[in-house]
Amino acid sequence: MIRELALRSTPGDGEPRVRCWSDLWRWVASTVRNRPVLLSEASAAAVFDQAVRDVEADGRLGAVADLVAWPGYRRRLRKRLHDWTVAEQRRDDEPTADEAASTAEWAVFERYRQLLTDLDAEDEAGLSVWASHRLRERNARASTADGDRLVFLDFESRDRSHWRVLSDVLERPRSVDVTLAYYDDPALAEVYLATGSTRERLLELGLVETPLPSNPSRPPGLRAVDEALFRDATPRDARIESSEGLAVWGGPDGEDFGRLVAREVRALCGQGVEPDEILIVFPRWSDQAEIVCEVVRKAGAPIHDASPRALDVEPSIAALLQAVRIPLEDWETELVVRFLRNGQVRPDWERVDRLALAEVASILRETPVFRGSRQILSALERAMGRTDEKDDQAREERRMDRLSKAHEVLKSLIGVLDPLNQSRPWSEHASALRLAAGTLGLGTRDGRALETLWDALEDRAEVLEKLGRGAETVSWSEFVDKLASVTAETLSPRSASTPGSIRTAVVEEVAGCRASHVLLVGLVEGSFPRRSAVQRFLELRPGDEPSPSARSAYARETLRFLQTLGSADRGVLLFYPTTDAKGQPLLRAGFLDDLLGALSSSAESACHRSYARFHPALLDREDLAVTPADVRVLASALAGEEGRLAKLRSLAGDPAHRIVLEGAAAALSALERRRRGTPYSEFEGLISDPAAVASIARSFSPETHTFSPSQLETYLSCPFQFFSRHVLHLKPIEERDELAEDYTERGSRLHDILEEFEKRKAEAVDERSDEQLLVAAIDKVLSRELVELSELDLGLRELEYGQIQRIINQYARQRSAYESDAPSSPVPQWFEFGFGDPDTDHPDFKLSLGAEIVKLRGRIDRIDRIETEAGPKFRVIDYKSGTPPSSKEVADGRMLQLPLYAMAVEKLLFESGDVGLLDVGYWGLKDKGYKPIVFQEWEEVRHTLVERVFHVIGQLRSGEFVVDPRKDGCETYCEYRGVCRIRQVRAAAKSRDVGPTVSAETTVAGRKPRTPRKTKKTTDET
Template identity: 45%
Template sequence: MGPLEGVLGLAGYRRQLRARIASWISRESAPRGGDEAESGPDDVRSAERAVYARYRERLEQLNADDDAGMRVWASKWLARGKDLRGPLAGDGAVAVLGFDSPSPAQWRILGRLVESGRGLHVAMTYDPATELAEVYQGREPLRSRLIDLGLVETALPAPSRPAGLAEAERLLFAAGPAGGHRIGRAEGLAIRGGPRGEGSARVVAREVRELRDAGVPAEDVLVLFPAWTEDAALAVETLHAWGIPATADAGEPLRNDPGISAVRLAASIPLEEWETDRVVRLLRHGQVRPPWPGEDRLSLATAASTIKAARVFRGREAVLRGLDRLRMKHKSEDVEYRRAESARGVAERLFGALELLDRPRRWQAQVAELRRVARELGIDDTGEQPVESWCEALDDHSDTLDRLGRTNERWTWSSFLGEAESILNELEAPSARPVPGSVRVATVDQASGATAGWVILANLAEGTFPDRAAVQGLLGLRPGEPPAPATQAAYAGEMLRFLEVLGSARSGVILAYPTTDEKGQELLRAGFLDDLLLRMDDRAKGLCHEARPRLHAALLDAPDLSGSAGDARVRASALAAERGDTSAIERLAATRAHRAILEGTAAALHASARRQRGTDYGEYEGLIRDGAAVLELDRHFGASRPFSASQLETYLSCPFQFFAKHVLKLTPVEERDELDEDYTQRGSDLHDILEKMEARFLHLEGEPDWLAAAEAEVERLSNVEPANATDLDMGLWEIQRTRLIETIHLYIHQRQKYQEEAGHRFAPRMLELDFGSEGAQYPMLEIRDGARSLRLMGRIDRIDVAGEDQGARFRVIDYKSGHAPSPNEVKTGEMLQLPLYAMAVERIVFRGEAATLADLGYWSLKSDGYRPISFEDWENDKLELIRHVLSLVDQLRGGNFVVHSRREGCESFCDYRGVCRVRQVRQAGKRYAWILPKLSAQARRARKAAKAVSAAPGGDA
């Protein structure tokens, strides 16, 4: 390859080289240096010529030829024939159409026809007018050669066409200043502009619809694009949406087919170390329909979400182990356990289908594996079977390898896929068959020579007419410097190509161009379109030119561009909402096709209006009014239902979040990137480490050796590595391990400071204490106030005790690896966990003992350690707390799930932001006022708290 290695990856380069090689073959002359038709660095062009030589050698070795070579061969075979009547069928005259850029093969046949004595007619595009000499300069040598062969020239009369179109064709490229030859008529000409993309597609669809409404047959409308792009595909899609049948003569790349995409994704999974994200994408792919018993699209999507929730980034065994962990975690939860169980079964079947791929095999065996995967995953079961088309092309390649003596060569799965992808890049999906009564859509080159009553030439943006490549050689010319002949010929060819489009229409041409891009910035028109507008006088231009730089989102300013049923509904709804004009929506609602959809729209508008009316909360902001639903809530969350403190805090923070999470049981879709930190897992690891460290000294009477404990935990972490870990897994684990070690060392510092400030009065008594859960040592906490009751369960990180001899005092500690709540949040009853835990310790753990609460607090692992919060009147605070908690549960059981979050900006991070309407509620000025208690909690520095304990009756001196 040499110098070509640097350009092979450039977009379109392979196609360009292929066209260059075909041109060399058609010219029947080996490429040589110094050819002015070539462009680019000499070393690259030299390498291309070497590739061409190698290519021809390989074709000879195969005893084969390509399509350009077959044309040359066929011309020579026909030219050797004594009688051309047989091969060309019949004895009459032969007509040769479009003889504008003949190859040597075509000249050879033409010469043989002249010699045969048969009648011969050759048609070519040419105009002898001197003012058009620049346009037809490339045709003059061809015309002279045909006359030299003995052909007699006959000028055909120009067809009768609308005056404006005829003037445009005659005057557009006429020599002399634009002002000297003005186009004064507009008949047969229309120039339309609209925003790029959807706007331009709507403009094209409107023009087609108006022609059809005027009685023009669909077969007499031809829509052309300079090249097939996304804009062309969007125009076809818009025509279909407007109910206009259209057939596109577009060779879509086969690789864009959804079935091909699914097979490529599946085939890549073993090569990408069984990356979880790829597995999830495959299971969610609509083309994957495996014939596995009991599995359907919903179960596959559920399995994908469950695998994502396992938080394993790659590795077949690692994914299965992650699902096993989920099963154990949710063993007591029937629904979640069955989901994890089902997901593991799906993963096993999928891995079983893919695990044999990554092995060396012969080419044909690898093709068979590709077919097997498509079959086992239920891909390509439609009638078109694009995957089979790909495999057939791979079979053809297998035949080529056999003829090259490479039958027994073994291919790795990676090298096979790379070669198969290269072959796929060259394949096109079959074009749709023309449907009778449909408008044809094609590129200019595809429709070369075709005529139609009306031609719409769309997407005339800068760089289309003339093509950028044709004007490249003109850009570097100095004033007065003549262009190279090849450059001049290329530009003349573009002018002639544009005139041929104008000449292909019998009744009229519509030229469409994009006015602005997606950001509203003005775009330049095609150069020839600008030339045409400059040639037109103001009257003609005013009659035929219409442009819109922008469109209203609901097309309120462009009813003529709302052609689909969806467009009509959107516009009618916008008219009703923005202008109060309900006539359009009433008219649509009267029809069966629109009514069902508009009923949903009406319900949404009704809900939105109710949210914005007044400042009181209603049924559309989370207040459940249905009596049966309230009774069901009261039954489900009744006295026998245990709560956790975190659930109550969630309800107090945002009732609607509680509703989504604990009533509807919606499971958020986790889209965490593999490099994102898992804060939940990190917090769990920290709790486990701190528990083990503190447990070492739980009953130690002497001085704890915290540094030794830290070293032991660091050593334990260093000896634990993920099994079957990839390099990325090891890197992430090393980062996580380093952060844990840093936190351990910081905790040791905090712990020593805590011990110095508290002296020997406080020491851990219990760690990670469970109460209320299945198998826990202690029962649930029962909270009662008359007939109202609540059962509470939880897990307390740590309980420290002081002064056991003269009446114990305890403190409840909660570790926080992230943000620690403020004392004021505890004082107002917004953070309930620690006060409720203190009540549980007092009533359950120290039941019957003379133990009182000293204080409670959060231990900030990333800040300054323990922050005590004490209560001046704990006995009254407990009564306030009981009333507060039971009031919350009463509201919950009564169906109060108002959309009210205490955290501003929650819509940017909440797991349930996709189903919440908090912004609408806030814009309406709705605020929900909680009746919060005022507890006697106050923050104290740790040293002051220790002194207070010491000075208190019964405290240690």
């Protein structure tokens, strides 16, 4: 089978074999000394750009001046220039209505051709014209020896160059055969209208017509289709009675459609048909064509995918296009993250591999920065300068190492990409880009695509040099835009087809091809006939006759369909999609309807099968399980839904399937265990492996770990969340829009502002008002990082300033009420009081219960001292910029932070006992200010609190990390909702012991504490 076949030469001595027109043009060029340079696609594009530029400079673009910047219009204009060149169009020629060009477009064409002449070069279209003239100009001595034979297959060309070649070879002493699709039957006159004029001209050239009879070995159904399809008037009793050699399949679009094709391919191979005798033809290359080829390949059939693929879809080129846009987009964080996660990026940097780059991407994603190379590095430097009270020292060191590595990698990446963003000549841009791609390790897996790109860029640079623009500077933005066009227009290098593989092609490429079996795939409405061939018929008014050009265009479509069917020797299989991805019905191709209409009812029922949908596991069509994955899904469905285990047992014994099935079996077993209404098990977070439990116990022992109250609260909130965050150290990806508020960062700034205000208040010696002190505190805190902010960040900071200003004004009013409600004026003595961390002045706080010890660390927002009738007292305050926890949560022992902080203050600051606890509380900055929580029996609360802490720590050290959140609806917001399977656990109504609770009272200013009501615990609370 020959691809792109237009003519075939049986050479004499010394004559090369010519298989297609492009081969002929190149052969002619190779035999001529003074021949033009054949331009590559990139070089021709550079000449075209110069032509547009020159015409625009002359002010002759006119109405298309605003269109030439659009890539789509430029492609259409280049296609029109190609067609004019092949047709050897002249301005004084009489164009048809659809070929008429505007004055501006013709000016571009003339300038383009003039530039090619000046460069002594030609594009592909121009080479055909030049070569045909040179071939015609040869003298008789250049002809080949007698006996040479030349065969033109399916000669339907309207190009002057092809006719020029034919006229030349007919005048020389050689044997010439020309094949043409034509049948002299009045009932088929409209079908062969497209080739009738060609036939007449061939006869005028002296060729003798010899009709070729239909191949008698072809199945009767195919022979009948050749004779009966598209006849003017076919009576019902003359319909085709035999469908032998013909099959029509309809199925849902997508992978199911590919399965239909793959099944038939496998069936043909099973019947002994050689793969290279099977031709799969598509009306055009599309996503569906790609899916069909992929499914056939997964089904184990050798297939050569001949689809043209642009360079920009190659993985290495796609990664390069990502990289070059990063500096233009001011280092937008999302772009950098995607680039670092691209598997094509493999720089030869120390300590950097693929996993390290993915880790750097995750770290960058967690930063509050959205763009700016300097801002990214500064954010990492600030993160390295902070400590995290939720992690112990070992984990803190690992965190610092990760941040340091991320800083190092991003600094290196910035050093590679930022220097690209400058103006320089085209050739220097190409060299710098090639150097950057090598530094980043792009193309190490397959460098063919990049080599093709470098060649295209060099070709363009060479043309620019010849046009006198070699030294002209080009901005990086302009270079990147042109780079995108070059990669979109340049075809990727494709591997040669291997013998013994199924061939693929589109309809235009099968002229002259023969195959044992032809599969015409994708016969949806608009494919046969194409819409362009019927559009002029749809525009006709009632009573109007179609123009000869419209009739000829439609005739070419019918002939194209017949030729595709006629290229099969033994069988034709036609496939059409019945429904789209959403299940909506699709219309068949018009010619397919004509074919089915030409069959008798019995013939149609024998060859035509159509399906609107299939079972997701293919239970209704087991024969469509053609890929290994389909086979496993089907076997599992048969076992689960119908109890048929034979197929699953067979696959389980196959090493190729066993590993996958073992994983599926483990998942099903875990699901079954979760559904049981039994106590928690290892499938809901209860670790039972002794080695794992021992490892966890060591990790959280007093010698290796210092707890923070927030960690304990996390465990109480949901043990599985603690396990994910502090045992597995899973880092959730924060999805935050650039314009969305960062509540954590804003809360941190609020804390800093309040601390600064209270310090200024305590140290004030003049008569400045609280409002002035607040303004000064806000300005000092918010101006720290202004020099590092981008313009967008500065705008967002201005909005944030207004929000913070309102919150601080609210705080000023709350502070006034806070002072009036206290027994005496509260005196803030400590802000951000830290203990247990290396950067704090105070040691960790130890709790003991018998021989057991637990070390605690933390950072208290504020500690006030208040004089009361019973003596000096202290108060522990925790600022909350959001909604503060309720006192009931503290009373129930679900929020341990404040009472534990109170115990730590007693031990670390007032161990002598001269200052006692007054109360603790949350200060809701957006709420009603400070709400005190009073412990009436503090000694008893402390004892219960210690028991609860040790109970919690005992549970986690024993590996009890069950999925037991204290709040309903947590699956809508929890960071780890994608891994916990909370719905399955809740459906089983599992429960556990939560340990002792704490008792507390809430005191509202001027009122007595309320007696808490006894409430019955719900299952979820338990």
